[in-house]
Amino acid sequence: MVVDANSHRHLLSIAELRREDILGLLDSARSFAEVSTRPVKKVPALRGRTIVNLFLEPSTRTRMSFELAAKRLSADVMNFSSSTSSLSKGESLKDTAKTIVAMGVDAVVIRHSSAGAPLMLTGWVDCSVVNAGDGMHEHPTQALLDLFTMREELGRLEGLKVAIVGDIDHSRVARSNINALNKVGAEVLLVAPRSLLPEKIESMGARTTGSIDEALEWCDVLYLLRIQMERVDESRFPSLREYTLQYGLTQTRWSRLKRKPLVMHPGPMNRGVEIASGVADEVETVITGQVAAGVAVRMAVLYDLLGGSHG
């Protein structure tokens, strides 16, 4: 957690977290997960606190997840989306954010298409800031919920072999996971054609391979990224068909594996592209488990920033 000059705590990236921070949040998330199983899914931890979801990029699951997390902690939540807002009238992010925070807000959860926007926001507003995904930079709560799921499913993180498959270049999820997995002592293998890997990605702490079959033999966790049609127009790969043939988790690949890895996906899935529909059905419980973990992890994050002993 980053603490600014005004003692506001922020979650901007996994890169800024220490191993203990990550493990602490995962432990805390575990106790919050229990809240969601109760008939009355609410604790008074953040009663009287106000959280704004400033989502300036389309998002369903992350926004709903943050909203539920805040509500289960009894915080008041306001949702803000770009299409219906002053931003569409040409107001700057700085002015928009200052205006909202002037109403008395304790935390802003921001999703933005521009990398670095959450960090900039911390310089402009007098409250905590949570990064809910910024451009191709980071999506820290996604990585936390992914680690939470891995630990729940496999019982450990240290020494875990995680293969991340797909469009690494455009993926904030990949960047956050590479950072997080490195910090907790897991190994990362990136699986993609070179045209979907950013420059010097190996220096972030990951090996790379062009072969999903190599990765499948090696990994404990197979993490599939959503592949987008527009990358074909950018000449990143020839066609979705070719992508599926080369990098898809096809039924054939899945069936011939003796030792099946844990299959994860940040959603939304493209069935028939990065994952065959039958395989998706088979591994669905893990992927919906990730979604459930998302609420618990975000409760832990919001509680860490706004509640407890930090003030």
Place this chain on the structure above:
Amino acid sequence: MGNGLLVKGGRVLTFPGGLGGETDVLVEGGLITRVGTGISPGLAEVADASGCVVAPGFIEMHAHLREPGMEYKEDVASGSRAAACGGYSAVFCMPNTDPAIDNASVAEYVFDRGVDEGLCMVLPHGAITRGLCGETLAPMGEMGTCRAGVRGFSDDGNPVSDSEIMRRAMEYARTMGALVISHSEEKSLSAGGQMNEGYYSTVLGLRGIPPESEQIGVFRDICLAEKTGARLHLAHVSTAGSVDLVRAAKKRGIPVTCEVTTHHFCLDDTGLMSYDTNMKMNPPLRSSRDVEALLEGLVDGTIDVIATDHAPHAPHEKETEFDQAEFGVVGLETCLALVVTRLVDAGVLSLEDAVARLTAAPARIMDMERWGYQAAVREGAPANLVVFNPDTEWIVDPRAFKSRARNTPYGGWQVRGKVMHTVFKGRLVVKDGDLSGGSAEPGE
């Protein structure tokens, strides 16, 4: 002013020759009339130059003064004030204004605005193509013979993407005796780019601008210069590969020169880690390896000129999301200090070699004698002088800039080397580090 000016007790810098002993320089009627010791001021105004270097006024080969059309960022008046305080006698301004400087009327307008201000020469570069659209040639001949005497042509901000048009532009420029200034960039490789491509762009999740995008442009224009025989000047080279290409071209005798900006040798792409939009420019800050290569290029003479690519922007154009922020930084008022601090004090270049990149070299490339500028402090020469103290330490305070803009990456930097006086056409336009006529911007 009618009684002349005595610049007293400074050390004159000559190229070649270096620093002389303590000397007085007497200026009368716009000319240097005496250089010697113990000159009595008589009725002349005295500018104290003790502890200072007296050099020919600087020449900026690459600035954006934003007039006409974007006066909210900067105009010829504010840009001239910034230039005078930075020690400049002449500023070449780029034609990417609105309307563009692509015809004699606009060129003369900008030139005349500079004359009105009277703080330094404001000399427009003309566009290579009409409206900077890269499609049809702008009237280089007419711009060259008009009052503004345009000699350098550039579509700076953008490359001339079509190689056939660039070829014809060079051929035509050669006939007109003009210089083609290339903003070298292969746009298909840099589209959407925000910073240098490499480890830091990957970590930050910002779209990269690969060095190859610049180098392909540099190589193409060197090929075309060789073919056409046109004089080519490469603006803001920023990569090790570009330096190598220029070095090889010069070895082959191709008439090519190039410039480096202060920010490209003072900063590298690690500076982007805080998403500081004042570190965003095009070409982008490169890797530390590239910075080393640029310094080598300065040392061995591959790089002829130090420019600033002074690119003023309004605060709201920088206080925004990184990928929405404008490219560019201001530089006129910090150049000397950075040259002294990062090149001279750091032992990269001698003072003489460093200052020559701001005076003698651009004067040669832009044929400044036609404007009554000589890169020498000697009797009979027009009095365009800068007097700076290479030992004065100061802290860069963007609020104190004479430029209308504040977009500098150097705010708070402790630097050495300060312009004390600037003499333009015999007049002391900057005295004791401030404009002689008062510094307040009208209406502010």
